[in-house]
Amino acid sequence: KKQQQDVFEERYLRCISILGKGNFGSVELCRYDPWGDNTGDLVAVKELQSNKQATMADFQREIQTISSLHCDYIVKYKGICYSAGRLSTKLVMEYLPYGSLIGYMEKHRQNVCTRRLLLFASQICKGMEYLQSMRYVHRDLAARNILVASDTLVKIADFGLTKIIPVDKEYYRVTQPGESPIFWYAPESVSELKFSHKSDVWSFGIVLHELFSYCDISRNPKRVIRNNDLLIYPFTYVRDFFFSFQVHSIMMQCWEFNSEDRPSFSSLQDMFENSLLIDER
Ligand SMILES: CC(C)(Nc1nc(-c2c[nH]c3ncc(Cl)cc23)ncc1F)C(=O)NCC(F)(F)F
Numbered sequence: 409k410k411q412q413q414d415v416f417e418e419r420y421l422r423c424i425s426i427l428g429k430g431n432f433g434s435v436e437l438c439r440y441d442p443w444g445d446n447t448g449d450l451v452a453v454k455e456l457q458s459n460k461q462a463t464m465a466d467f468q469r470e471i472q473t474i475s476s477l478h479c480d481y482i483v484k485y486k487g488i489c490y491s492a493g494r495l496s497t498k499l500v501m502e503y504l505p506y507g508s509l510i511g512y513m514e515k516h517r518q519n520v521c522t523r524r525l526l527l528f529a530s531q532i533c534k535g536m537e538y539l540q541s542m543r544y545v546h547r548d549l550a551a552r553n554i555l556v557a558s559d560t561l562v563k564i565a566d567f568g569l570t571k572i573i574p575v576d577k578e579y580y581r582v583t584q585p586g587e588s589p590i591f592w593y594a595p596e597s598v599s600e601l602k603f604s605h606k607s608d609v610w611s612f613g614i615v616l617h618e619l620f621s622y623c624d625i626s627r628n629p630k631r632v633i634r635n636n637d638l639l640i641y642p643f644t645y646v647r648d649f650f651f652s653f654q655v656h657s658i659m660m661q662c663w664e665f666n667s668e669d670r671p672s673f674s675s676l677q678d679m680f681e682n683s684l685l686i687d688e689r
Pocket residue numbers: 427428429430431433434435436452483501502503504505506507508552553554555564565566
């Protein structure tokens with residue numbers, strides 16, 4: 409449904425700082441302050457970086473995607489800003505003050521217990537379950553694209569690479585390899601550029617591994633290229649002592665070589681609900 413697009417006037421959008429660079433765009437922290445008295449809301453404003461290979465069409469598709477998503481575990485769309493001077497439109501989203509999951513983990517590693525890691529994992533899983541119900545494939549699920557809304561809530565963000573699965577197919581085939589690091593890619597995405605809900609499940613397994621390693625990239629097992637074929641079981645030998653049996657078994661299910669053998673996000677959600685480790689609040 410075409411929702412009422414909130415239009416933000418550029419003259420009231422005051423840039424405060426640069427938050428970061430995502431897929432094809434940069435995002436600024438701004439205050440939308442029509443009264444000019446600093447009482448306006450803080451918002452995250454994403455604009456297309458012209459030098460990147462992404463086109464306006466890609467950005468329009470990202471805006472179309474995020475404005476159609478309504479879920480507690482997905483960063484909220486607030487509207488758009490037509491910047492008069494430049495050609496580009498800007499995407500206005502809610503600002504999450506706790507920042508990206510990577511930064512949060514680095515800062516709060518000591519006091520994030522296993523139960524909270526599983527709460528975050530189950531929230532990401534719920535967000536992905538919703539995305540799957542809308543026939544969207546994220547294609548870049550990674551801890552760097554998860555935002556922290558509060559000490560007990562995380563949200564999925566950065567829909568720059570998200571695609572809709574055509575109704576008559578189970579996967580989306582891209583024409584040229586993207587720029588994302590292959591560490592998060594399922595084998596069929598690396599070898600055949602095929603992306604599906606099940607390749608998002610593989611990436612979810614990687615995000616689980618990132619969560620339980622507190623996003624410490626030095627713990628990322630390396631993907632080994634052996635006699636020219638990608639070693640596709642990067643973690644079989646990784647048995648970190650602190651991965652509980654349940655978590656390790658969930659990861660291994662997400663990393664089944666054949667995409668059909670991987671669980672769906674709904675069955676993953678059941679595993680989290682049933683796992684003794686989380687009591688539903
Ligand atoms: C490119 C950008 C800006 N990177 C960062 N965003 C925020 C950040 C902090 N608070 C935010 N609130 C909303 C949004 Cl869209 C971003 C942030 N903080 C640090 C970042 F590196 C981003 O969008 N990353 C993808 C995301 F993490 F959001 F999935």
